Amino acid sequence: MGSNEQTGHLRKSHKQIEDSQQRLGKLVSDGSQLVTNIQIASDAREMRRRAEEDELKRLRQEKLNTEAKTSLEKFEEITKKWTQNKPRQAAHELWVVLNSQQQLCAHLIEEKNWLVGELQKELKRKDEQYVKDLKRQGEDIDLLVERMEEQVRSLTKAYRQELLQIEKAFELERTKLLNVHVKKWEQGMQSRRDKELEGLMNRMKKVEEYEHQLKQLRVQDGEEYNRVKIKQETEVQLLQQQLQQMKATYQLNQEKLEYNFQVLKKRDEENTITKSQQKRKITRLQDVLNNLKLKQAKQIKQYKEENQSLADDYMRIVEQYKDLQKKMWHFDVVETKMFEDIWLMNEEEVKKLMQKALEADRIIQEQQLGLPWEAPNLWFMDNVGPLVAKPKTQKSATKLAQEVMSSTGQDVLGGSHHETHQTERFSVQTIKHVLELLCDESGFLIEDKVVRLLSPLDKDEQSLIKLDSIFGALGIEVEDDVYKLVDFFQKYKQEQIRSEKDKVEMREPSNIGNPVESQSAPSTGDLVHSNDVLTALKAFVKEIQKPREKMAHGPVEERDNSEDAAYWAAIAQVIPDSRLRVWDALESALEKYYNILNRRSELITETSSLRQQNTELSSLLHQYMNSKINSELEIPPTQMMQVEYSHS
Structure with missing residues (x-):
């Protein structure tokens, strides 16, 4: 209602x-x-x-x-x-x-x-x-x-x-x-009031049910507590027995250590005797050291002078090199700009001439020959400026990581470290090992909120997301950057091994027979040790930034001009030869037609001149015939003309 x-x-x-x-x-x-x-x-x-x-x-x-x-x-x-x-x-x-x-x-x-x-x-x-x-x-x-x-x-x-x-x-x-x-x-x-009252009554019923359930749960929890208490007391007794056994083991180890102490004390006495001998040797070598220090001071002074001279020369050469780089950069930029300007000027002029030629061809086809005209393929009209070669596409670093982490074989992948260097090849297992090292040792590069979000995912998905964040922090974008990182880790390990060998060769053999065990040398595998990953990453980041700075501030890259000739030839040959032959035939026919028109124009001009002369003669004749002097003549000209007309 x-x-x-x-x-x-x-x-x-x-x-x-x-x-x-x-x-x-x-x-x-x-x-x-x-x-x-x-x-x-x-x-x-x-x-x-x-x-x-x-x-x-x-x-x-x-x-x-x-x-x-x-x-x-x-x-x-x-x-x-x-x-x-x-x-x-x-x-x-x-x-x-x-x-x-x-x-x-x-x-x-x-x-x-x-x-x-x-x-x-x-x-x-x-x-x-x-x-x-x-x-x-x-x-x-x-x-x-x-x-x-x-x-x-x-x-x-x-x-x-x-x-x-x-x-x-x-x-x-x-x-x-x-x-x-x-x-x-x-x-x-x-x-609504009625429904609220009904809901309140239902809630009171549910509260009573929940209280009854809580009582049952208290009873169950009490029984469970007693069972756990008995179990814990049993475990405490077992741990006390193990403690007694460990005390006996410690007592045995203490006796072994006291024995070793006595042995070392004996060795210390022997070392005292050896020390006195070494002191005499040191005194003798001290004189040799003083003589060597004098020679060293002279050589250091000489080397400092030479070093200063070389440093001055180096600074002067560096300044000259920088000036030369600036000049080269300036000339490259100027020449590039001049080349682009000349290209744009010639391209604009050629395109205007081409448009005129196409317009002339269209007029000839449609107006002179009466044929339909179709525009040719002008693919080059969209280009403005010098031709630029398309960059080679590479897989992203994340895509490569996804392929490697999902692979289980021993395939070999390749990547060029530099345009002029030879291609290095690495196994999938090597690259996978390097990526796992990054995930394990570079967790500080990942944000905390990302780590919290990764907890429900499986291991492979966590590794891929971590690698994506680490690549973004390190500036690794394409697959070549990953290959550079693997190669750098291998070379870094080789440098470590070489430096360790040099230290071992320079170390004196005085520690032979020392009962204290020396630290073990790092692994001689192909890749860097996990403890040295952060140091290697710092060195890699510094090394990868240098060529990028050179690319940003270096000379202008040479342009690929292999397609220039085809581009200009396509513009120049927009009118085919068959159409040009039609133009030649039409030109000869139009020249003949032009000559006929010129002759006709001359005849028209001549006819107009004769008509004008005839008009002037008629006017003079009319003036002569109507003159007053004719009436005074005995034989007027009109009578003579009438006589002539009658005779004729």
């Missing part, structure tokens, strides 16, 4: 909105019609004025045509009288003819003047009509503005009234909806 009431209220508000829209639309339509009536009346007047103007123009044209025809007839009549009158001897007859001719000319001029006056009056009337039209248009515009302002005021007032009506309708709907929802809210709150 509440939803039906809400729908009814909504329909009432919507009906109010629709009624308001209809009333406002009608008001806007009436206002627009009231405003456009002025424009319609103005357009009607303009159409009527144009119709009247067309009629006047037609009448004026007819009048002009009639007057021109009449004037032409009168002019021909006057002209004929000049040519028809025969030469008279009496001056009186000539005066009469001349007077009649003057009267006809005056009458013709008077008609012309009357027509000019009529046209001037019509022009003046048009000016006055134009001023009146401007005044009427100003009045229409003022009336239009006044009606528009009145319409805006009335629309504003109507919109405000309709808006108030709509707001009242929505306010009534809001009040009714609020009452309906308040009733629903009270009903919901009452149902």
